[in-house]
Amino acid sequence: MKVVIIAGGKGERFWPLSRKNYPKQFLPITSSNSMLYETIERLKGLVDLDDIYISTRIDLALYIHKIVPEIPLQNYICEPQPKDTAAAIGLATIYINKNFPGSTIIILPSDHFIKEKEIFQEDLEIAVKIAKTTSCLLTFGITPTRPDTGYGYIELGEIINKNYSNPAYEVKSFKEKPDLNTAKFYLEKGNFVWNSGMFVWTTNAILEAFEKYMPELYKGLMEIEEAIDTKDQNETIIKVFEKLPKISIDYGIMEKADNVLCLKARFTWDDVGAWTSLERILKPNENNNIIKALWYGKETKNSIIVGNPEKLIVTLGINNLVIVQTDDAILIMDKSKEQEVKKIVEEISKNENLSKFV
């Protein structure tokens, strides 16, 4: 059993705390530790640290090593350029399969919040068993608690396996991010879950799927496999990646494959997609504020205030704001605008005088 942690990311939604070279998984926003650190901690007891692989950008590898020095350096799988999750997972699969053929691989994002470690590990163990015995592609679905329009949804069919405390469902279809009415319909209907981006499968099953649904990528991966541990390895990876399509594993494989199963996560999960996600995770004060800062305020309500323990933030007569302060930049916005942060960061990155702040 191997785990691949997907730790790329562009660090846009949590700007200015996150940066191009310091994406969300490095931030201590859901606890006093970075989300990546928590992700590794959450796996302890389930797998050896030697069995955890980090899929990331070359320029982030050293940061990551500083945060989780226990993961061996040879377990870093660095993409020469960002080509989305299909290529990243493909590369990790080839790499692991070369040394440990027939492994079962758990794919996990590095920047999600998960509350109950024990239940999480139980669910993973069940998924690994089902993946091994069925040769299916397993994905984790999250039972929706609100009609969220920010997630893709998975429509579940019949329970196909009642041998475990958490049964697997067959998957009828994957649904793109819906509009509000559709999301409400999904929520009422009951057999729709959020697509969490956590997967479990054997190397054989996923390589078969690559061959069938993404033959070009598969061809590239085979080239790389041949070159692994030879002097041509890195050159081959660079050459192959240049030509690869930029496509997610969801679009490239999951939506097309006919052997996908879904497990409903029994643990509390949040993808922490934006600052207001913290309202679901952290305990607000008596005026419904989330404060992670050296703060003094009056008549301050429904706000999220994140800062530096050395710098004082004083607020007076404010409501419904997100305030995020770092050493060199501060963001002050109405909560309703948080989906626009990504766009603002793009604009700043194109501005000659401001791009250094991205």
Next chain:
Amino acid sequence: MKVVIIAGGKGERFWPLSRKNYPKQFLPITSSNSMLYETIERLKGLVDLDDIYISTRIDLALYIHKIVPEIPLQNYICEPQPKDTAAAIGLATIYINKNFPGSTIIILPSDHFIKEKEIFQEDLEIAVKIAKTTSCLLTFGITPTRPDTGYGYIELGEIINKNYSNPAYEVKSFKEKPDLNTAKFYLEKGNFVWNSGMFVWTTNAILEAFEKYMPELYKGLMEIEEAIDTKDQNETIIKVFEKLPKISIDYGIMEKADNVLCLKARFTWDDVGAWTSLERILKPNENNNIIKALWYGKETKNSIIVGNPEKLIVTLGINNLVIVQTDDAILIMDKSKEQEVKKIVEEISKNENLSKFV
């Protein structure tokens, strides 16, 4: 002709840009220069720099010297402790009168905005002539442009002198800060002006007034006068100041004296009493924002944003806020709350962990 610049101040209303040891007159808020610097510049051509005296706190003297090094150090008149304007002006009067008996003195705050230097100097010249010829106490009144409840008002009587382009009025009464209805009545009535805190008089006239209306202060001043330029000078000043009442020149003298005249200022004036004063002085952008910062924003309206040219402030979907950022602190408040800043700063100064930010 001598000028006394009153440059004490507690630096509360412009926190966090102003601090206990860095009050408003040091801030470049109405231009790119400090208000004190502008105050001195505005006098050039009217008086020699040798004739300008600085009344201030000992702990501010070196800052001031850095800002306006042209003022001779022997022209600093330092109060050993803050005893409001009556004592400060008394001390400066004694000091000047000892060396230049019978001088005419212009008293000016160091932290007011005045637009037209030439008209300002013309008005001062007229005031000096009237003060010399009448032995009256001259004060400058500002013609109200709105029913402001933040100023004291002066009720004007008859014009007593038509020899100058700007005639002097007799003063019927001084009025405390009014409520809104009273302020509206004053504005409609037409013969009420704002009390600006700018005065012109001869040393003889003001010393007579001290003797008559503040005999205790006068006695102390006489003690100091005797000690000036002796080895006892500083000890005497400290000893006398300890016992002095803390009272303003308005309460102590102006409201009681029967020889007060008022000149209506013909120049544009603002006391820059709070951040929103900047809206009357600086040109707002197309969304009615005043920006003195490295700023990038969307849907940002009616706000005042002041920062550091090295630190980026991004705002998104905000309205009617005051944002003031310094190296170690930031204030974010609704404009309607700006009268509460003083109170907040007091609270912070009493907080063990936060007092260093005051």
